[in-house]
Structures are given as structure tokens and as C-alpha cells.
Amino acid sequence: MAEAERIVGIDLGTTNSLVAYMEPESAHGPGAAGRPVVIPGEDGANLVPSLVALDGSGEIIVGNAARSHLIETPDRAVYSIKRLMGRGVEDVQDELKLFPFRLAGDMAPGEVLRIKLGERDFTPPEISAFILRQLRRNAERFFGAPVRKAVITVPAYFNDAQRQATKDAGRIAGLEVLRLVNEPTAAALAYGLDKKREGIVAVYDLGGGTFDISILKLQDGIFEVIATNGDTHLGGDDIDNLLITIALDDIRGDMNIDLARNGEAVQAIRKAVIEAKIALSSEQRATIECELPGGRHYRRQITREQFEQLIAPIIQRTAGPCRQALADAGLKPEQVDEVALVGGSTRIPRVRQLVRELFKREPHSELNPDEVVALGAAVQAHILGGGSEATRDMLLLDVTPLSLGIEALGGVVAKIIQRNSTIPASATEHFTTGVEGQTSVAIHVVQGERELAKDCRSLARFDLKGITPMAAGLPRIEVKFLIDANGILHVSAREQRSGKEAQIDVKPTYGLTDDQVESMILDSFDNAEEDFRARQAIEARNEAQTILDALEKGRGTEAWVQLTPAERSRIHRLEQELLVVRNSENHHAIQAKIAELNEATLRLAELMMDSAVSSALKGKSMESAEVGDAMNAPHPFAPAEIQETK
Numbered sequence: 001m002a003e004a005e006r007i008v009g010i011d012l013g014t015t016n017s018l019v020a021y022m023e024p025e026s027a028h029g030p031g032a033a034g035r036p037v038v039i040p041g042e043d044g045a046n047l048v049p050s051l052v053a054l055d056g057s058g059e060i061i062v063g064n065a066a067r068s069h070l071i072e073t074p075d076r077a078v079y080s081i082k083r084l085m086g087r088g089v090e091d092v093q094d095e096l097k098l099f100p101f102r103l104a105g106d107m108a109p110g111e112v113l114r115i116k117l118g119e120r121d122f123t124p125p126e127i128s129a130f131i132l133r134q135l136r137r138n139a140e141r142f143f144g145a146p147v148r149k150a151v152i153t154v155p156a157y158f159n160d161a162q163r164q165a166t167k168d169a170g171r172i173a174g175l176e177v178l179r180l181v182n183e184p185t186a187a188a189l190a191y192g193l194d195k196k197r198e199g200i201v202a203v204y205d206l207g208g209g210t211f212d213i214s215i216l217k218l219q220d221g222i223f224e225v226i227a228t229n230g231d232t233h234l235g236g237d238d239i240d241n242l243l244i245t246i247a248l249d250d251i252r253g254d255m256n257i258d259l260a261r262n263g264e265a266v267q268a269i270r271k272a273v274i275e276a277k278i279a280l281s282s283e284q285r286a287t288i289e290c291e292l293p294g295g296r297h298y299r300r301q302i303t304r305e306q307f308e309q310l311i312a313p314i315i316q317r318t319a320g321p322c323r324q325a326l327a328d329a330g331l332k333p334e335q336v337d338e339v340a341l342v343g344g345s346t347r348i349p350r351v352r353q354l355v356r357e358l359f360k361r362e363p364h365s366e367l368n369p370d371e372v373v374a375l376g377a378a379v380q381a382h383i384l385g386g387g388s389e390a391t392r393d394m395l396l397l398d399v400t401p402l403s404l405g406i407e408a409l410g411g412v413v414a415k416i417i418q419r420n421s422t423i424p425a426s427a428t429e430h431f432t433t434g435v436e437g438q439t440s441v442a443i444h445v446v447q448g449e450r451e452l453a454k455d456c457r458s459l460a461r462f463d464l465k466g467i468t469p470m471a472a473g474l475p476r477i478e479v480k481f482l483i484d485a486n487g488i489l490h491v492s493a494r495e496q497r498s499g500k501e502a503q504i505d506v507k508p509t510y511g512l513t514d515d516q517v518e519s520m521i522l523d524s525f526d527n528a529e530e531d532f533r534a535r536q537a538i539e540a541r542n543e544a545q546t547i548l549d550a551l552e553k554g555r556g557t558e559a560w561v562q563l564t565p566a567e568r569s570r571i572h573r574l575e576q577e578l579l580v581v582r583n584s585e586n587h588h589a590i591q592a593k594i595a596e597l598n599e600a601t602l603r604l605a606e607l608m609m610d611s612a613v614s615s616a617l618k619g620k621s622m623e624s625a626e627v628g629d630a631m632n633a634p635h636p637f638a639p640a641e642i643q644e645t646k
Contacts, residue, residue, distance in 0.1 A: 007149040007178060007385045008139050009036070009377025011186075012128060012166065014082040015208030015235075016047040018374035019135040019150075022382035036190065036378035038371050039142045041134075047370060048138070052130045053077040054117040062134040071263045075102060076118045080209055081131075083232065084113055084124040085169075086162030125165045129172035136173060150175045151381040153373050156182040156214050156228045178384055184214035185223045186376030187342045191364050194218065199337035202325075204355050204363065206318060207343035209235045213322045215329040215336070222424060227329035229321035236277075236345035238314050243273035246310070247288060251298055265293055272298075280304045281347045308350045315350055322358050339363040344370045404481055404489065407444035407453035409434055410538035416481045419449065426482040433477075434546070437469040441477065443493050445504070451535040464493040466500040472549070533585070540590035544582045547597055551575060551604075559607035571600050 011018045023034045038046040043064055053061045053069035054076045061069065070077040078101060084092055089103070092113065104114035104121045114121040132152075139147045154166050163180050170177035181189075184203035188194060193201050198219045205212040212230035216223050247269050251257050259265040272290040279286035280302070289299040326333060339359045345351060346369045355363045367375060405415040416427045433441065441464050448456030467475055476496040483489050492503035551571070554560055560568070578593040 005149070005385065006139075006143060006145070006147060007151065007381040008039070008135075008147055009186075009374055009379070009381040010132065010135055010150050010152045011183070011371075011374035011377055012082065012132065012152055012154075012169070013050055013207065013373075014080050014210055015050060015237075016370065017050050017131050017135060018046060018048065018371060019139050020371070020374040020378035021139070022378050034382070036375040036382075038374055039139050041138045042141070048131065048134060049079075050082065050131055051077065051079045052081070052117070052127050054120060058118075058120075060130050062130050071267050073118075074263075075116075078115055078117060078127055081115070081124050081127045083209075084115075085128060086124075086158070086165035087113065089113060125169040126172060128166070128169035132169055132173035132175060136175060148174070148176055149178050149381075151179045151181055151377045151384060152177055153181050153183045153186045153377050155210075155212060156184055156225045157212070157230070179380060181377055181380050182214075182223075182225055183212070183342070183373050184216055184225060184228075184340075186373045186380065187340050188216060188218070188223060188338075188376070189379045190367055190372045190376035191338075191340050193338050193340065193364075194223065196337070200329075200331065200335055202322075202336045202339045202359055203342055204318070204322070204339060204346065205230075205342035206345040206351060207235050208237050208345070209233075211235055211318050211321065211343075213318070213325045215325050215331065227325040229325040229328070231317060231321060234314070234317055235343070239277060239311050239345070239348075240270060240273055242310060242314065243277065243288070244269050247273060247298065247300065250300060251292065255292075255296060255298075257292070257296070259292070262293065268292075269298070276302060277307070278347075280307050281349060304349070311348075311350065315348075315354055318351075319354065319358060333358060333360045336361070340372070341365050341369050342372050402447050402457075403449055404445070404447050404459075404483075406479060407446055409542050411453050412535045412538050413446055413448070413451060413453050413456060416479065417483065421483075424483060426480065428478060428480045431477045431479060432473050433467075433470070433475045434472050434542075436472050438472075439467050439469055440465040441467070441493070443479065443491065443502070443504075445489075445491050451532055452538075459489070460491065460504050462491075462493075462502055462504045464495065464500060464502040466498065467495045468498045470497070472546075533587070536587040537585045537590070540587040540594070541582055544578055544590055544594055547594060547601075548575065548578065548582075551597070551601060554601070554604050554608060557608055557611065559604055559611055562607050563604060567600075567603065571597070571604070574600050 006021065009020045011020075018038050020036050020038045022036050040046050041048055041063065045064065048063040049067065051063060051066040051070060053066035053073070055061055055069065066077060070079065084101075102116040104116055112123050114123055115127060132150075136147050136150075150170060152166055152170055154163055158166070166180060167177045183205065184201075187203045187205070188201050193199075196218060201216040201218060201223075203212075203214045203216065205214070210230065210232050211234040212228065214225055215227040217226045218224075244266065248258075248260055248266075251259055259269075268290045269288075272288050276286040276288045283304070285301060285303045286307075287299060287301050289297070292298055326336075336359050339355060339361060341352070341355065341363050346355075346363075346365070352363060352365065403415045403419045404417045405413045408414045414429065416429055417425055443462050443464060444453065444458065445460040446453050446456040447459050450456050464477065467477075474497075478494045478496055480492045480494075481489065482492075490503065490505050492501065494501045563571075574593065574597045578590075578597055581589045581593055584590065
């Protein structure tokens with residue numbers, strides 16, 4: 001692979017971020033498999049703190065170099081921006097209580113957040129892009145060549161908006177984001193657990209600011225996240241803050257000095273307690289010591305036993321989400337085959353002990369827990385770039401770039417698989433006919449985000465033939481969409497009463513470039529309001545036609561004769577009023593008249609059903625039953641002559 005084509009894996013973390021790549025096989029001798037490696041930054045450190053600051057000259061500073069600004073000019077620095085990705089003002093009120101972020105003052109509900117750094121405003125994707133750009137620079141310096149493509153990891157629980165914000169950040173940073181990979185999936189890849197072909201994997205991720213537990217099912221080389229849980233305000237920072245509080249209390253009590261508001265002193269204490277915490281992962285005792293203002297010195301010894309007693313309540317808070325994730329997955333701890341550790345805080349011996357107790361087995365800890373997600377992203381990037389003998393059988397997981405569905409009655413789109421759904425993916429919807437006695441239906445498969453099929457991309461058309469002639473509303477047609485692991489879309493339709501089936505396959509990628517995908521998504525945003533109004537009008541007209549057709553049938557039954565002249569007169573008047581508004585663009589007016597006519601024909605429907613039941617008991621034709629069913633037919637929905645069953 002040419003150097004310019006190199007694809008890197010990136011862990012865009014809440015606390016720290018990393019970039020990694022897969023070493024070539026040649027680096028380990030003939031026939032040896034390559035291995036993923038983290039690329040260090042300019043300072044030689046593998047971890048790039050997810051810190052962004054704006055210095056006095058207006059220059060953006062990222063990583064360790066931004067730490068001093070966080071203390072000295074906190075209004076010009078931002079951290080943990082990942083928590084705000086893809087979220088609106090109304091979503092983050094609780095988050096803002098925990099972080100000293102300043103929002104721009106002119107934002108409307110639902111608008112993208114803008115964070116103030118000094119006198120300038122930035123969106124969360126723009127701030128994340130500064131971090132990604134630094135990682136990209138680190139990689140380009142390492143390779144001595146441009147880096148334009150990346151795989152980026154995201155939490156399993158990230159929704160569409162958060163995932164799209166991550167992709168946007170990559171694009172702003174000048175990266176083509178070829179894939180978003182769930183962090184627990186990346187961790188499992190890094191440990192090589194995909195080579196087992198099948199089993200249950202738990203990924204316990206205790207980072208600096210968050211805790212996540214994910215249960216993955218591995219089958220035929222495919223990872224599926226079947227349960228996820230966690231705490232977005234639980235991590236190693238809580239342990240650090242506890243030790244800092246103890247140290248500040250010591251200093252206040254022993255030296256009569258209150259340093260709580262002294263940012264420089266607190267930062268020095270933080271550095272000391274973190275060093276002690278790290279030491280206690282391998283030693284039985286450690287010393288917290290640092291210089292204080294005025295030339296004074298703080299020193300306190302702490303044993304591992306004391307440390308574990310202090311942090312026990314924090315560590316124990318991870319147990320609840322683990323048990324809940326197992327319950328959600330319908331599993332007992334003994335059914336979990338492998339447990340992988342992610343996050344720097346999993347180095348703490350008491351944490352590993354708790355994981356053993358929870359899952360009844362020894363967790364994997366062979367890899368650096370700070371780096372494991374980035375290493376897994378590098379493995380995925382290597383597969384995406386063509387891989388090697390060692391990785392050619394490994395399966396790529398992808399997401400659908402655009403929604404997939406079928407054209408509905410009146411030209412509206414029934415979306416069956418939503419965009420950004422992880423594949424393999426499948427979904428099933430049920431429909432019925434809207435025309436009397438029809439023996440075939442036309443299925444038109446479309447792709448896109450617009451409400452009307454004419455504005456989406458046509459993928460395929462096929463017919464379901466041989467349906468037994470029935471009254472409109474009686475056939476039950478099951479339409480199933482399946483995107484397999486190779487990206488091929490399989491569409492099948494089956495009429496459940498007659499058993500007739502038809503299907504078609506649509507090839508991967510559907511011939512769209514990334515620019516076309518982006519354009520289609522932007523078009524859906526630009527035209528959302530107009531499209532939605534058009535769809536509402538079409539659906540209201542379809543519904544009006546259904547009740548008018550059913551009413552026409554009702555006039556030919558004994559039930560119609562049993563109505564009083566006043567009832568028949570009212571129904572006729574409301575029918576004429578519905579006919580007047582039926583073809584308008586005002587869906588509110590159409591639906592109002594539908595509701596009035598529905599209410600007026602309730603007794604007619606009841607009489608028709610009574611007649612149908614009586615006929616059935618006497619062994620006569622069920623034609624009346626079909627008419628009664630039509631009076632309550634589901635809302636029209638599908639291509640040409642199908643309607644959706646609710």
C-alpha cells in the first residue's frame with residue numbers, strides 16, 4: 001500500500017486521544033503477522049490529552065501544552081468535549097454544571113452548541129477536530145507522508161447525532177472517516193478475540209471520566225453489541241479528586257492553610273496523588289509529596305490497603321451497571337467467555353479483583369488499557385486498507401450511509417432500515433393491499449432521507465405475483481430487508497395467506513460516492529419541512545379514499561337499510577364535505593373531515609359486522625365480513641396498491 005494511502009486508527013477519547021497503525025509483516029520477519037502500534041506525539045508521549053486551549057495570540061494549542069492554560073486561563077480552555085458531541089442546549093444542562101464551559105448566548109433550542117474560548121466561539125465538532133488534527137500531524141511526522149484516511153472509535157451507546165458529529169469532526173480535520181467502530185468492538189479486535197469465531201465477550205471500560213460496560217456476541221466473526229450500560233460521571237478522576245480532597249483537608253488541619261482556591265497548588269497536589277495512585281498499582285505503599293506555596297512541604301504515606309478502603313465506594317459503583325448489562329443481555333456471569341479491560345483505571349488491582357468477582361473469570365490484561373481501543377482501531381484500519389494474509393478473513397462491520405425503504409401509496413417513502421444502522425442489519429414491515437381483488441403488487445426499493453420516493457434514489461423494482469384475489473385490506477404482505485455482512489441488500493416480500501414469495505438482491509454501496517451521500521443528507525435537511533407537509537397531505541388523501549371506498553361498499557348492504565333516514569342524510573353530507581377537501585394540500589382539513597365521517601359511520605360498521613357474524617354462523621359467504629374489515633382498513637402505505645398494517 002502506498003504511503004499516501006495509509007489508514008490510521010484513532011481513539012478520540014474523553015480524557016486522552018491516541019492514533020495507531022498496523023506495522024507491516026516485514027517488520028517481524030518472513031511470514032510473521034504485523035501488530036498494531038501507537039504513534040507517539042512530539043513530546044514522545046503516546047497519549048494526547050483531549051485538551052484544547054486558545055492562547056493570548058489566538059493560536060490553538062492541543063494536548064499537554066494546553067494544561068497550563070486550563071489552570072491559568074480556564075475561560076480559554078476546554079476539556080471532555082466528547083460529552084457534548086451531537087447534543088443540543090437542552091440536552092447538556094446537567095453536564096454544564098460539572099464543567100466550566102461557557103456557551104454562546106444566542107443559541108436557540110435544538111441548535112448546535114457553541115463553546116466560547118476567549119472571544120471566539122467553536123462547536124464541539126470543531127474542538128474535536130483540533131484534537132484530530134494534532135493526531136493527524138503526529139502520524140504524518142511519523143510516516144513522513146500525508147495521512148488522509150482514518151477509522152475512529154465511538155462509544156457503543158453513541159446515537160446517530162453523536163456519530164455524525166464525530167464524522168464531521170474528522171472531515172473538518174481533513175480526514176476521510178472510512179469507518180466508525182464501537183469502542184468495545186475495537187478492544188475485542190485488539191485482543192484478537194474475533195479469532196474465536198463465536199462466544200460472549202464483556203468489555204469493562206473504566207477511563208478517566210466515564211465507565212462503560214458492553215456485552216458483545218461474536219458469531220461467525222461478527223461482533224454485535226447486545227447490551228451496554230455505564231456511568232458517564234464515574235472514572236479515575238473521581239479517585240484523583242478524592243485523594244486531592246484528603247490532601248487539602250490534611251494541609252488545612254495540620255498547617256492551617258486553605259489551598260482549595262489556589263489553582264497552581266491544587267494542580268501540584270493532583271500531580272502528586274496521581275503519581276501515588278499509579279505507584280500503588282505495583283507497590284504496597286506510596287508517598288504523596290509536593291512543594292506548597294511559601295516553601296512549605298506536604299508529605300503523606302499511604303498503603304495499598306488504605307487506598308483500597310478509600311476508593312471502595314467508587315469502584316463498587318461499577319458493579320451495578322455490569323449486573324444490569326448482564327440482565328439486559330439475558331446472561332449469567334458464567335456464560336461470558338472472555339472479559340477485556342479498557343481504560344487506565346483498570347490497572348488498579350482492586351478493580352481487577354472486582355471484575356474477577358463479577359464475571360467469575362480472569363480478565364484479559366495483556367495490552368496497555370490506555371491504548372487498547374486505538375490498537376483495535378488500527379487493526380480495523382488495516383483490514384479496510386486491504387489487510388494481509390493474517391487479517392484477510394476478518395470481517396468489516398459497517399453502517400448504512402442512507403436509509404432504505406420502499407415507495408408507498410401516493411409516492412411517499414416507508415423507511416425500513418434507518419441510515420447509520422450497523423450491518424449486518426435486518427428489519428421487517430407488514431403491509432396489505434389497497435385495491436379490490438388484486439393479484440400482484442409492485443415493490444419499489446429506494447434509498448435516501450427525503451419523504452417522497454421521487455426525491456430518493458431508486459435501487460430496484462420487482463413484483464410479488466400470484467396473490468389470491470381478496471378484498472382490499474385482507475392480504476398480509478411481509479416485506480423484509482436484510483443487509484448482510486458483505487453489504488448486499490436482500491429484499492423479500494411474502495403474502496402470508498397464500499404463501500407467495502418474491503425477492504431481489506441489490507449490490508453493495510449502491511453506486512454512491514461520499515459526496516453524493518452528503519448531498520442527499522443535506523437535501524433532506526434543507527427540504528425537511530416542505531417534504532413533511534407533502535407527505536402528510538398524501539397520507540391524508542390516501543386515508544380519505546380508503547374510507548370513501550369502504551362507504552361505497554356499505555351502501556350495498558342490508559346494514560345501510562337499517563340506518564335511520566337522519567343517519568343516512570348525515571353520512572351523505574359529511575361524505576360530500578370530505579370530497580370537497582380530499583384533493584387539497586391542507587392535511588388538517590382532510591383529517592378533520594375523515595374524523596367526522598368515521599364517527600358518523602360507526603353504527604354502520606357495527607351493523608355490517610353483526611351481519612357478517614350472522615352469515616358466518618349460517619355458513620353463508622363472508623363477503624360482508626370483508627366489507628366490515630374494509631371499513632376499518634389500515635392507513636394506506638405501500639407501492640402502487642399496498643397499504644401498511646398498523
